Amino acid sequence: MQKPLTCVEICAGAGGQALGLAMAGFVHVALVEYEADYCNALKQNRPEWNVIYADVRDFDGKPYKGVDLLAGGVPCPPFSIAGKQLGKDDERDLFPEALRLIKEIRPRAVMLENVRGFLDNGFTEYRQYILKSIEKLGYNTQIKLLNASDFGVPQLRPRVVIVGIQRDENKNFAYPKGDSEGAPTVGNILYDLMSENKWKGAKKWAQNANKIAPTLVGGSKKHGGPDLGPVRARNAWAELGVDGRGVADMAPEPDFEGMPRLTSRMLARIQGFPDTWTFGKKKTAACRMIGNAFPPPVAKAVGEKIKECLENECTDCERTISLSRKIV
Numbered sequence: 001m002q003k004p005l006t007c008v009e010i011c012a013g014a015g016g017q018a019l020g021l022a023m024a025g026f027v028h029v030a031l032v033e034y035e036a037d038y039c040n041a042l043k044q045n046r047p048e049w050n051v052i053y054a055d056v057r058d059f060d061g062k063p064y065k066g067v068d069l070l071a072g073g074v075p076c077p078p079f080s081i082a083g084k085q086l087g088k089d090d091e092r093d094l095f096p097e098a099l100r101l102i103k104e105i106r107p108r109a110v111m112l113e114n115v116r117g118f119l120d121n122g123f124t125e126y127r128q129y130i131l132k133s134i135e136k137l138g139y140n141t142q143i144k145l146l147n148a149s150d151f152g153v154p155q156l157r158p159r160v161v162i163v164g165i166q167r168d169e170n171k172n173f174a175y176p177k178g179d180s181e182g183a184p185t186v187g188n189i190l191y192d193l194m195s196e197n198k199w200k201g202a203k204k205w206a207q208n209a210n211k212i213a214p215t216l217v218g219g220s221k222k223h224g225g226p227d228l229g230p231v232r233a234r235n236a237w238a239e240l241g242v243d244g245r246g247v248a249d250m251a252p253e254p255d256f257e258g259m260p261r262l263t264s265r266m267l268a269r270i271q272g273f274p275d276t277w278t279f280g281k282k283k284t285a286a287c288r289m290i291g292n293a294f295p296p297p298v299a300k301a302v303g304e305k306i307k308e309c310l311e312n313e314c315t316d317c318e319r320t321i322s323l324s325r326k327i328v
Helices: 016-024 036-045 095-105 121-136 186-194 202-208 231-239 264-270 283-291 296-310
Strands: 005-010 026-033 051-053 069-072 109-115 139-147 158-166
Touching (some): 005 016, 005 095, 016 026, 016 069, 016 296, 026 036, 036 051, 036 283, 069 095, 069 296, 095 109, 121 158, 158 296, 186 202, 264 283
Parallel strands (some): 005 026, 026 051, 069 109
Antiparallel strands (some): 139 158
């Protein structure tokens, strides 16, 4: 009987990537997260997980040497168009720590995700440095922009995913292909939640909310109360009949009129979380966790391909190409 594949995850957040990888068959031996609310959510949802409340800069990877996968979503603000895009000059940039941990742990595979902005021309030199550094540590490395909507997530959420497979494995990796027509509309996926208080306008609302959602935002600690983003994002939500100026505590009452606000549970479903996943009792903290998460269905799809590769079950793998030369 084949042993389960093991995983160490850094910058675990509220568990979107971890949940997806667990669904793909990986067993987490450690999850590192430095925010207390996020750690509490991880422990509440998965008591069996070894959640380490620590800054990744203080995390020693050596005790975990030889795990199958090192995964993580290093902070995106250094590369996000919503920020100042300071890249390597941003104190929140944790790519150097990811490189350190790859060297210490020597996992069979690496999976790191970030925002689309990481592919901007302004970061070409730094991006190539990161990819070449991983390659120098002995990995065949690829990078690709994946759209969450191709994996059943009803949201416009492009994410950059770097995957490295240890060269000694002598195995190739291919990204999941996805389906550009596979995502449900916001109305379809939220109708039952929007109508749970018997709102009379729920059916009509769902019919008009006939597209996928714009990208959910989580913001930072400096951000005020929970909402659905800046003016451009709110305008996109308004086209779906959603008031993006705040987040509701509950679904609309029977005689509600106007544009409803989404609840945190609705946001979580749009992000691809199951309804059983909880985010604590603080609404602002919950919305930050949800908005900053990596959609579990996307993590699951990538994790399954990594698992196939490591277990030598790949049937459609493409020849791995060094990322210092090509972006897929």
